[in-house]
Amino acid sequence: MMDLLLFGIFPYVAVSLAVGVGIYRYFIDRYSWSSQSSQFLESRALFWGSVPWHYPILIILLAHFLAFLFPTGWGELLGRPLRLYLLEVTGLALAVWAFIGLVILMARRVGSRRVSAVTTVIDWLVLLILLLQVATGIYIAFTLRWGSLWYLHTATPWLWSLLTFNPQVQTMAVLPLFVKLHAVNAFLLVALFPFSRLVHVVSIPVTYLGRPLQVVIWNRQRDGR
Ligand code: HEM
Incomplete structure (x- = not known):
């Protein structure tokens, strides 16, 4: 019963919240649809934390998605021991x-008084859940070898079954237990998504790529004077 609740019902609740509240917030309070950057309050620790956080986690998430979307190709890629070791060590x-x-x-949010002043309870909750997600991921990778392969026979069919509403x-x-915690915690993050930064x-500013570097908008009449 508990498994059905956690793996059969909770993911739908989380995704419905993310989409429903996310759309509502986008239309009702669009200004808040951002990371609420605190760079102007402190930028040094932000750089040393943000870069090592974002690049690796995006690559790891990409690997999770590739194993889910292309299980056959992923299985073939890791079919040789050397490639498997390389991927696991890199991961x-x-x-x-x-x-x-x-x-x-996280230390930056404690250490800088100005950044701490703009940090909310939900910010801390999200940071702690992210920390738990990465910590359980490391624990799984370290203790339950070879996760990148058994993922294909456990997580991939489960995620596809959710996608096909079965x-x-x-x-x-x-x-x-730690794998269950890792999976449920991921959907907890999905549920918190629309309530947080x-x-x-x-809201990646993709349109910036094709836009002129600077757009100057005159607010007075340009009559040649
Ligand atoms: C917010 C979403 C998620 C994040 C941020 C995340 C993060 C991580 C991290 C940091 C690792 C360690 C990387 C490594 O050593 O290769 C990991 C490993 C793993 N994750 Fe996730 N994860 C997420 C969602 C999920 C979900 C939904 C599942 C499905 C059950 C899952 C299953 C696994 C498995 C099986 C491993 C071990 C891989 C290995 O041994 O190489 N993850 N995850």
Whole structure:
């Protein structure tokens, strides 16, 4: 019953909240749809935390998605021991790097009085849940070898079953506690997404790429004088 609740129902609740509240917030309070940058309050620790956090975690998430979207290709890629070791070692190194970046970002929120003043309860909650996500990921990668392969026979079918609205929780139900925690915690992050600074993830300013570097808008008549 608990497994059905956690792996068959909770993911839908989380995604519905993320989409529903996310759209509502976008239209009702669009100004808040950002990371609420605190760079002008402190930028040094932000750089040393933000770079090691964002690059590794994005690569790790990409690997999670590739294994989910292309399980056959992923299985073939890791079919040779050398490639498997290389991917696992790289994943682990990136994860430790992301963990350190996140700890620096958290320390910055404690260490700088100005940044601490603009940090809310939800910010702390999200940071702690992210820390738990990365910590459990590292623990799994370290203790339950070879996760990048058994993911294909456990997480991938479960995630596809959710996507096709036919939740099959058996493959997750038999996994060790830390893997369950890692999976449920990921959907907890999805649920918190629209209530937090995480919304900036989908507000990447892609239009900036094709835009002139600077747009000057005159607010007085240009009559040649
Ligand atoms: C917010 C979403 C998620 C984040 C940020 C995240 C983060 C991480 C991190 C940092 C690692 C360690 C990387 C490594 O050593 O390769 C990891 C590993 C892992 N994650 Fe996630 N994860 C997320 C969602 C999920 C979900 C939904 C599942 C499905 C059950 C999952 C299953 C795994 C497995 C099986 C491993 C071990 C991989 C290995 O041993 O190489 N993750 N995750």
